[in-house]
Amino acid sequence: MVVLLSNTDNEPLFAQIKRQIRRQIVTGAMVTGDELPSMRRLALDLQVSLITTKRAYDDLEAEGLIRSMPGRGCFVASQTGEYLLEKKRNLVQEKLAEGIALARDLGLERNDAQTLFDLLWENE
Amino acid sequence: MVVLLSNTDNEPLFAQIKRQIRRQIVTGAMVTGDELPSMRRLALDLQVSLITTKRAYDDLEAEGLIRSMPGRGCFVASQTGEYLLEKKRNLVQEKLAEGIALARDLGLERNDAQTLFDLLWENE
Amino acid sequence: MVVLLSNTDNEPLFAQIKRQIRRQIVTGAMVTGDELPSMRRLALDLQVSLITTKRAYDDLEAEGLIRSMPGRGCFVASQTGEYLLEKKRNLVQEKLAEGIALARDLGLERNDAQTLFDLLWENE
Amino acid sequence: MVVLLSNTDNEPLFAQIKRQIRRQIVTGAMVTGDELPSMRRLALDLQVSLITTKRAYDDLEAEGLIRSMPGRGCFVASQTGEYLLEKKRNLVQEKLAEGIALARDLGLERNDAQTLFDLLWENE
DNA sequence: GTGGTCTAGACCACG
DNA sequence: GTGGTCTAGACCACG
Numbered sequence: 182m183v184v185l186l187s188n189t190d191n192e193p194l195f196a197q198i199k200r201q202i203r204r205q206i207v208t209g210a211m212v213t214g215d216e217l218p219s220m221r222r223l224a225l226d227l228q229v230s231l232i233t234t235k236r237a238y239d240d241l242e243a244e245g246l247i248r249s250m251p252g253r254g255c256f257v258a259s260q261t262g263e264y265l266l267e268k269k270r271n272l273v274q275e276k277l278a279e280g281i282a283l284a285r286d287l288g289l290e291r292n293d294a295q296t297l298f299d300l301l302w303e304n305e
Numbered sequence: 306m307v308v309l310l311s312n313t314d315n316e317p318l319f320a321q322i323k324r325q326i327r328r329q330i331v332t333g334a335m336v337t338g339d340e341l342p343s344m345r346r347l348a349l350d351l352q353v354s355l356i357t358t359k360r361a362y363d364d365l366e367a368e369g370l371i372r373s374m375p376g377r378g379c380f381v382a383s384q385t386g387e388y389l390l391e392k393k394r395n396l397v398q399e400k401l402a403e404g405i406a407l408a409r410d411l412g413l414e415r416n417d418a419q420t421l422f423d424l425l426w427e428n429e
Numbered sequence: 430m431v432v433l434l435s436n437t438d439n440e441p442l443f444a445q446i447k448r449q450i451r452r453q454i455v456t457g458a459m460v461t462g463d464e465l466p467s468m469r470r471l472a473l474d475l476q477v478s479l480i481t482t483k484r485a486y487d488d489l490e491a492e493g494l495i496r497s498m499p500g501r502g503c504f505v506a507s508q509t510g511e512y513l514l515e516k517k518r519n520l521v522q523e524k525l526a527e528g529i530a531l532a533r534d535l536g537l538e539r540n541d542a543q544t545l546f547d548l549l550w551e552n553e
Numbered sequence: 554m555v556v557l558l559s560n561t562d563n564e565p566l567f568a569q570i571k572r573q574i575r576r577q578i579v580t581g582a583m584v585t586g587d588e589l590p591s592m593r594r595l596a597l598d599l600q601v602s603l604i605t606t607k608r609a610y611d612d613l614e615a616e617g618l619i620r621s622m623p624g625r626g627c628f629v630a631s632q633t634g635e636y637l638l639e640k641k642r643n644l645v646q647e648k649l650a651e652g653i654a655l656a657r658d659l660g661l662e663r664n665d666a667q668t669l670f671d672l673l674w675e676n677e
Numbered sequence: 678g679t680g681g682t683c684t685a686g687a688c689c690a691c692g
Numbered sequence: 693g694t695g696g697t698c699t700a701g702a703c704c705a706c707g
Contacts, residue, residue: 294401375694441692443691452659478691521661524652532645567698593678607681684702
């Protein structure tokens, strides 16, 4: 499992950790049963507080992506491919919805918005 | 000019004020030269601190959308229709970019993302 | 005498009035002995408060450019061409000094500053 | 980082702080990644309100010169040398433009203005 | 500890 | 009346 923290970003550390682990699970880089590093181990590696890694793991467990087994460690929870695809769609939909709500609020034409969408998709 | 505040939202008060006034300017509901309510008047109406309205007005002035004139009041700045359209596109693009970055990060197919986009546009 | 007020400018009204009258005197558009409109007349014409025109006239009298004769009116004070040229130079020098102090403070090369100066002079 | 405040100046406190920190960044006295003193620390040292230092830091962040990271501190943002030189030129140009506009408004000859420029550059 | 938001006051110049 | 600056407090999330 790979987590890289950015200090030049406004995103809180715990959120960066959470987001990167989630991405590795929903993209299939980590699969059901894989063991995550312990909270203490990860805190040491990333040079952050234990509270920060615990917050990330707690949130991921609440989302159902991982399971912590006290005394044994943390593992990727079991889930179907369909569930993961659905999860991807939900995450993306949340973000896209904000942009589209704004576009409609400002009275932007659909064509205009579609053009932005296409440009962004090509160039990123 | 109409501004409505939500306390059940975690968007800061000054940001809500800023966003709503900006929308009224970029959509043409307020035009060049229109006078905004005084910072004090608006603070009273919305039952927030004077500093909260001032923060919103200061930010809008930094964006070039309004001009404050000491002793006289605050007014919608002069700007071309083309500038406003550009401003709309920029605001929407910022938001959409986050969703698209996420979609690509998660390995979502373009077709999948486009479907989400279409659904969101129809149903909102 | 011509004075035009801008409401789209941050410069206080009394300062706009003062600056425009001063310019007409130092450029020779108004000469020694010319009568200025009364403070009340000017306040009416410009649709500003009497206090605003009085502040402008008081400041110009303090600079020695005009003389107010109670009961008779306000007149351009007597002064030599050399004095006016000196006055021009002083006004310009004050402004330029700020830019040059900043340029040196930031460690800008003299060539760089001179290039900016030339460009600004050509294009304005 | 060094900031000195003048109370005998009518430049606002937050503007003095902003200007001095900006100078240290554009001159290279502080470089990318350097940590600024916390807003609270600086407020204590300078004996000003926390809000005054925050206002300065907020403005610098809006200019893109620093980045604040909640819970961690404020740091000099990453930027290229070319960007900094451009930034210097812009700051100086703004100031010089006022002097040159005035010189032309007063009908001063270009030679006269150039002489003032040279004198000021030598003697400062 | 850090920055982010917010309040309730104050005094100033300007109109 | 208007906006501009400043203070002395508060509570929050995050580390």
